[in-house]
Amino acid sequence: QKEVEQDPGPLSVPEGAIVSLNCTYSNSAFQYFMWYRQYSRKGPELLMYTYSSGNKEDGRFTAQVDKSSKYISLFIRDSQPSDSATYLCAMSTGGGNKLTFGTGTQLKVEL
Protein backbone atom coordinates (compact mmCIF):
# COMPACT_ATOMS: atom_id res chain seq x y z
CA GLN A 1 0.00 0.00 0.00
CA LYS A 2 1.31 3.43 -0.93
CA GLU A 3 1.73 5.97 1.83
CA VAL A 4 -0.31 8.49 -0.14
CA GLU A 5 -3.14 7.54 -2.46
CA GLN A 6 -4.51 9.89 -5.09
CA ASP A 7 -6.82 9.17 -8.00
CA PRO A 8 -4.86 9.97 -11.17
CA GLY A 9 -7.97 10.93 -13.14
CA PRO A 10 -8.28 12.42 -15.66
CA LEU A 11 -11.02 14.58 -14.25
CA SER A 12 -12.95 16.69 -16.74
CA VAL A 13 -15.32 19.45 -15.61
CA PRO A 14 -17.10 22.36 -17.29
CA GLU A 15 -15.93 25.89 -16.70
CA GLY A 16 -17.41 27.34 -13.53
CA ALA A 17 -17.79 24.00 -11.77
CA ILE A 18 -16.57 23.27 -8.27
CA VAL A 19 -13.74 20.80 -8.37
CA SER A 20 -12.97 18.42 -5.52
CA LEU A 21 -9.58 16.73 -5.38
CA ASN A 22 -8.68 14.27 -2.66
CA CYS A 23 -5.88 12.24 -1.14
CA THR A 24 -5.78 9.64 1.55
CA TYR A 25 -2.74 8.65 3.53
CA SER A 26 -1.68 5.94 5.90
CA ASN A 27 1.16 7.50 7.91
CA SER A 28 -0.26 9.15 11.01
CA ALA A 29 3.04 10.99 11.49
CA PHE A 30 2.25 13.36 8.62
CA GLN A 31 1.60 16.80 10.06
CA TYR A 32 2.04 19.17 7.13
CA PHE A 33 -0.09 18.98 4.02
CA MET A 34 0.40 20.73 0.73
CA TRP A 35 -1.20 20.97 -2.65
CA TYR A 36 0.89 21.69 -5.71
CA ARG A 37 -0.22 22.51 -9.23
CA GLN A 38 1.92 21.29 -12.08
CA TYR A 39 1.45 22.37 -15.65
CA SER A 40 2.72 20.10 -18.38
CA ARG A 41 6.51 20.00 -18.55
CA LYS A 42 6.91 22.49 -15.67
CA GLY A 43 7.94 22.28 -12.04
CA PRO A 44 5.28 22.08 -9.30
CA GLU A 45 3.87 25.33 -7.93
CA LEU A 46 2.79 25.53 -4.30
CA LEU A 47 -0.92 26.32 -3.98
CA MET A 48 -1.85 25.59 -0.38
CA TYR A 49 0.00 24.71 2.77
CA THR A 50 -1.79 23.55 5.89
CA TYR A 51 -0.83 22.21 9.26
CA SER A 52 -3.15 20.02 11.34
CA SER A 53 -6.84 19.48 10.74
CA GLY A 54 -9.22 22.13 9.53
CA ASN A 55 -9.93 24.35 6.56
CA LYS A 56 -7.84 26.98 4.86
CA GLU A 57 -9.08 29.27 2.16
CA ASP A 58 -7.14 31.29 -0.38
CA GLY A 59 -9.12 32.92 -3.14
CA ARG A 60 -10.89 30.22 -5.15
CA PHE A 61 -9.01 27.45 -3.37
CA THR A 62 -9.96 25.74 -0.11
CA ALA A 63 -7.86 23.05 1.50
CA GLN A 64 -9.31 20.68 4.06
CA VAL A 65 -7.49 18.30 6.34
CA ASP A 66 -9.16 15.58 8.37
CA LYS A 67 -6.41 13.87 10.30
CA SER A 68 -8.80 11.50 12.07
CA SER A 69 -9.77 10.06 8.69
CA LYS A 70 -6.35 10.61 7.13
CA TYR A 71 -8.02 12.45 4.29
CA ILE A 72 -7.23 15.76 2.64
CA SER A 73 -9.10 17.70 0.00
CA LEU A 74 -8.63 20.65 -2.30
CA PHE A 75 -11.66 22.49 -3.60
CA ILE A 76 -11.50 24.84 -6.55
CA ARG A 77 -14.47 27.18 -6.99
CA ASP A 78 -15.49 28.76 -10.27
CA SER A 79 -13.00 26.62 -12.15
CA GLN A 80 -11.32 28.13 -15.19
CA PRO A 81 -9.65 26.58 -18.24
CA SER A 82 -6.37 27.93 -16.86
CA ASP A 83 -6.84 25.59 -13.88
CA SER A 84 -6.26 22.65 -16.21
CA ALA A 85 -3.16 20.98 -14.81
CA THR A 86 -2.05 18.10 -12.64
CA TYR A 87 -2.68 18.61 -8.93
CA LEU A 88 -0.34 16.88 -6.54
CA CYS A 89 -0.95 16.42 -2.87
CA ALA A 90 2.13 16.20 -0.70
CA MET A 91 2.76 15.75 2.97
CA SER A 92 5.58 15.62 5.45
CA THR A 93 6.21 14.75 9.05
CA GLY A 94 7.79 18.11 9.78
CA GLY A 95 7.85 21.57 8.28
CA GLY A 96 10.35 21.59 5.46
CA ASN A 97 11.06 17.88 5.72
CA LYS A 98 11.09 15.72 2.63
CA LEU A 99 7.73 15.41 0.95
CA THR A 100 5.77 12.30 0.10
CA PHE A 101 3.67 12.88 -2.98
CA GLY A 102 0.49 11.46 -4.34
CA THR A 103 0.51 10.38 -7.96
CA GLY A 104 -1.29 13.58 -9.00
CA THR A 105 -4.75 14.12 -10.46
CA GLN A 106 -4.98 15.43 -13.98
CA LEU A 107 -7.70 18.08 -14.22
CA LYS A 108 -9.18 19.48 -17.39
CA VAL A 109 -11.59 22.40 -17.26
CA GLU A 110 -13.50 22.71 -20.49
CA LEU A 111 -15.15 25.75 -22.01
Place this chain on the structure above:
Amino acid sequence: GAVVSQHPSRVICKSGTSVKIECRSLDFQATTMFWYRQFPKQSLMLMATSNEGSKATYEQGVEKDKFLINHASLTLSTLTVTSAHPEDSSFYICSARGVDGEGNTIYFGEGSWLTVV
Protein backbone atom coordinates in the same frame (compact mmCIF):
# COMPACT_ATOMS: atom_id res chain seq x y z
CA GLY B 1 6.68 33.36 -2.53
CA ALA B 2 10.26 32.19 -2.66
CA VAL B 3 11.90 31.56 -6.02
CA VAL B 4 13.97 28.57 -6.98
CA SER B 5 15.78 28.62 -10.30
CA GLN B 6 17.03 25.61 -12.22
CA HIS B 7 19.44 25.59 -15.11
CA PRO B 8 19.48 24.37 -17.78
CA SER B 9 15.78 23.90 -18.43
CA ARG B 10 16.56 21.48 -21.25
CA VAL B 11 19.70 19.60 -22.11
CA ILE B 12 20.58 16.95 -24.64
CA CYS B 13 23.74 14.99 -24.15
CA LYS B 14 25.43 12.02 -25.73
CA SER B 15 25.44 8.66 -24.06
CA GLY B 16 28.48 8.26 -21.84
CA THR B 17 28.95 11.94 -21.09
CA SER B 18 28.15 13.78 -17.89
CA VAL B 19 25.75 16.66 -17.41
CA LYS B 20 25.36 19.11 -14.55
CA ILE B 21 22.10 20.69 -13.41
CA GLU B 22 22.10 23.69 -11.11
CA CYS B 23 19.50 24.62 -8.53
CA ARG B 24 19.58 28.07 -6.97
CA SER B 25 17.46 29.70 -4.31
CA LEU B 26 17.21 33.28 -5.51
CA ASP B 27 15.85 35.21 -2.58
CA PHE B 28 16.43 33.01 0.43
CA GLN B 29 19.04 30.77 1.95
CA ALA B 30 18.32 27.09 1.63
CA THR B 31 20.13 24.84 4.05
CA THR B 32 18.32 21.87 2.54
CA MET B 33 17.56 21.12 -1.07
CA PHE B 34 15.87 18.08 -2.53
CA TRP B 35 16.33 16.45 -5.92
CA TYR B 36 13.48 14.63 -7.61
CA ARG B 37 13.02 12.71 -10.79
CA GLN B 38 9.74 12.51 -12.64
CA PHE B 39 8.81 10.24 -15.51
CA PRO B 40 5.94 11.17 -17.83
CA LYS B 41 2.55 11.04 -16.13
CA GLN B 42 4.07 9.85 -12.91
CA SER B 43 4.61 11.52 -9.59
CA LEU B 44 7.85 12.94 -8.27
CA MET B 45 10.34 10.45 -6.92
CA LEU B 46 12.74 11.77 -4.32
CA MET B 47 16.31 10.97 -5.25
CA ALA B 48 18.29 12.63 -2.52
CA THR B 49 18.33 15.26 0.17
CA SER B 50 21.15 17.76 -0.01
CA ASN B 51 22.37 19.65 3.03
CA GLU B 52 24.74 22.57 2.72
CA GLY B 53 28.26 21.62 3.62
CA SER B 54 27.64 17.91 4.05
CA LYS B 55 27.14 14.81 1.98
CA ALA B 56 23.79 14.19 0.39
CA THR B 57 21.45 11.54 1.70
CA TYR B 58 20.30 9.27 -1.09
CA GLU B 59 17.04 7.36 -1.24
CA GLN B 60 17.11 3.63 -1.53
CA GLY B 61 17.89 2.47 -5.04
CA VAL B 62 19.53 5.72 -6.17
CA GLU B 63 23.17 5.33 -7.17
CA LYS B 64 25.19 8.00 -5.41
CA ASP B 65 28.16 7.53 -7.74
CA LYS B 66 25.98 8.11 -10.75
CA PHE B 67 24.01 11.05 -9.43
CA LEU B 68 26.55 13.32 -7.78
CA ILE B 69 25.11 16.04 -5.60
CA ASN B 70 27.03 19.02 -4.32
CA HIS B 71 25.57 21.65 -2.03
CA ALA B 72 28.48 24.02 -1.73
CA SER B 73 26.63 27.13 -0.61
CA LEU B 74 23.36 28.17 0.97
CA THR B 75 21.94 29.12 -2.40
CA LEU B 76 23.30 26.51 -4.78
CA SER B 77 23.04 22.76 -5.18
CA THR B 78 24.13 20.83 -8.25
CA LEU B 79 23.20 17.43 -9.60
CA THR B 80 25.64 15.79 -11.97
CA VAL B 81 24.47 12.79 -13.94
CA THR B 82 27.65 10.90 -14.74
CA SER B 83 28.12 8.56 -17.68
CA ALA B 84 24.59 9.23 -18.77
CA HIS B 85 22.57 6.60 -20.61
CA PRO B 86 19.26 6.87 -22.46
CA GLU B 87 17.41 5.43 -19.47
CA ASP B 88 18.54 8.47 -17.47
CA SER B 89 16.42 10.65 -19.73
CA SER B 90 13.86 12.23 -17.45
CA PHE B 91 12.58 15.41 -15.86
CA TYR B 92 14.75 16.39 -12.91
CA ILE B 93 13.34 18.83 -10.38
CA CYS B 94 14.94 20.42 -7.37
CA SER B 95 13.25 21.98 -4.40
CA ALA B 96 14.52 24.06 -1.54
CA ARG B 97 13.36 24.58 1.99
CA GLY B 98 12.61 28.20 2.69
CA VAL B 99 11.09 30.10 5.58
CA ASP B 100 8.05 32.28 5.13
CA GLY B 101 4.95 33.20 7.08
CA GLU B 102 3.95 29.57 7.22
CA GLY B 103 7.25 28.47 8.67
CA ASN B 104 9.26 26.02 6.68
CA THR B 105 7.90 25.55 3.17
CA ILE B 106 9.30 23.73 0.20
CA TYR B 107 9.51 25.52 -3.13
CA PHE B 108 10.26 23.88 -6.44
CA GLY B 109 12.34 24.86 -9.40
CA GLU B 110 11.00 24.77 -12.94
CA GLY B 111 12.67 21.47 -13.66
CA SER B 112 15.28 20.33 -16.16
CA TRP B 113 14.54 18.03 -19.05
CA LEU B 114 17.42 15.68 -19.75
CA THR B 115 17.54 13.72 -22.99
CA VAL B 116 20.38 11.28 -23.48
CA VAL B 117 20.92 10.21 -27.07
